[in-house]
Amino acid sequence: DNQSTLQCRMNSIIEPLWEPTVEQVAAANITRFAREAENHWGRVFDDYSQLHRWSVDEPEEFWNSIWDFCGLIAASRGERVVDLSVDKLGARFFPDARFNFAHNLLQRRDEADAIIFWSEDKVRRRLSYSDLYLQVAGIAQALRNAGIKPGDRVCGFMPNMPETVIAMLAATSIGAVWSSCSPDFGVSGVVDRFGQIEPRILFSSDGYYYNGKWHDSLSKLAKIREGLPSIEHVVIAPFVESEIAIDTVQDSIYWRDFFSIASDIEFVDLPFNHPIYILYSSGTTGIPKCIVHGAGGTILQHLKEHRLHVNLSPDDRFFYFTTCGWMMWNWLVSGLATGATLILYDGSPFHPNGMVLFDLAEEEKIQIFGTSAKFLDAAAKAEICPMKTHDLAAMRTLLSTGSPLMPESFDFVYQSIKKELCPSSISGGTDLVACFVGGNPILP
Numbered sequence: 001d002n003q004s005t006l007q008c009r010m011n012s013i014i015e016p017l018w019e020p021t022v023e024q025v026a027a028a029n030i031t032r033f034a035r036e037a038e039n040h041w042g043r044v045f046d047d048y049s050q051l052h053r054w055s056v057d058e059p060e061e062f063w064n065s066i067w068d069f070c071g072l073i074a075a076s077r078g079e080r081v082v083d084l085s086v087d088k089l090g091a092r093f094f095p096d097a098r099f100n101f102a103h104n105l106l107q108r109r110d111e112a113d114a115i116i117f118w119s120e121d122k123v124r125r126r127l128s129y130s131d132l133y134l135q136v137a138g139i140a141q142a143l144r145n146a147g148i149k150p151g152d153r154v155c156g157f158m159p160n161m162p163e164t165v166i167a168m169l170a171a172t173s174i175g176a177v178w179s180s181c182s183p184d185f186g187v188s189g190v191v192d193r194f195g196q197i198e199p200r201i202l203f204s205s206d207g208y209y210y211n212g213k214w215h216d217s218l219s220k221l222a223k224i225r226e227g228l229p230s231i232e233h234v235v236i237a238p239f240v241e242s243e244i245a246i247d248t249v250q251d252s253i254y255w256r257d258f259f260s261i262a263s264d265i266e267f268v269d270l271p272f273n274h275p276i277y278i279l280y281s282s283g284t285t286g287i288p289k290c291i292v293h294g295a296g297g298t299i300l301q302h303l304k305e306h307r308l309h310v311n312l313s314p315d316d317r318f319f320y321f322t323t324c325g326w327m328m329w330n331w332l333v334s335g336l337a338t339g340a341t342l343i344l345y346d347g348s349p350f351h352p353n354g355m356v357l358f359d360l361a362e363e364e365k366i367q368i369f370g371t372s373a374k375f376l377d378a379a380a381k382a383e384i385c386p387m388k389t390h391d392l393a394a395m396r397t398l399l400s401t402g403s404p405l406m407p408e409s410f411d412f413v414y415q416s417i418k419k420e421l422c423p424s425s426i427s428g429g430t431d432l433v434a435c436f437v438g439g440n441p442i443l444p
Contacts, residue, residue, distance in 0.1 A: 019444040020444075029313070030311070037062075059082050063094075075269040100173065102173035104299055106169060108314070114336065115342050116344070121352060134262075145260055154171035157224060164324055175274065190224050191224060199230060202228065202233070205239045208346060209239075232251060273294035275293065317368070318341065318370075328370070340368075343360065355389065368399065384416065386416065405425040410423060
């Protein structure tokens, strides 16, 4: 009856699905952040709600603390933290600061894995932090040679592969603005988006795998180039090692031929709010509308979310199932600023047998596993049970977004994936390329 149902719901609210141990709370980044803020500002935070309240009431103290705690590199920070001379909606943060976005993602230069890439059961590649730096240096020099300067737009019609990250970092290292679409977009969808921003360089791959089948990108790419008269070069990265003819695409050049060997990167320091990304609205009311994101707000917000809400560390392997047409790609890539290993996956999450993402999690020992509520619902309906088939000992946090995570999906996580797991049903938006709602590693 209704009374019994209500009582069951109340009981389910009273009993936490997961609760951190005392040791986990003590070791969490957010705990360390709170202690450092207390010591620096003479504050006392008895619980999370007080810490949150302080972040809202004292933005100057809070964002200065985030900058220090996360170790943002900058040519200068300036004295002003928040300029409220207009009003709160027109607030400008760190208006006197100068820094470079890509520089903060390329601080680490050792032989640790920066990127691990899987494409279904077809392609596997790894790239160390030192290799990533040299690859970015080569493409950055090539862009300089092509005359690209701060404010120019550089675009990607790309799968979620290492070259996409490299191209973005190379473009932003010299102050260019990055925008991307995934290769499953139609020609008109790409032209409607990129046509508004007049890019000078377009990066693409020759194709990609989905559901075990090869999908050629060159026929679409030829039409996209025709629809974008501002394009000067189309740089094509082979998805697999073999290269195919690209002469059907006007102004096309292979990645290896565009690449210019360089040992260092001359990072251009720019104002805090210099544009870094252009994303787009869904296009449900006319053509998609451009949404421009500033470099400083993007990196500080991502660092805050990754370090405090995800509890990300340099030792972690960080995965999110996403394409380059979704803002979660931009969010994931900022994990390099923490020195974590990015796990990139391109293709169907259910090929060949519905277990490929859990194969990836097991083999690559993923600590932070990000997916969508839709995927978890589909996995539950497919009755897969990774708890019985996979060793997911490394996984400690499961992130879900895209839509609300239903109660039955929480049940599926604990009954079929892993019992000791911090579940974070996060929520964000293209309009801020970040989260409105994040996880909390120190509360039930």
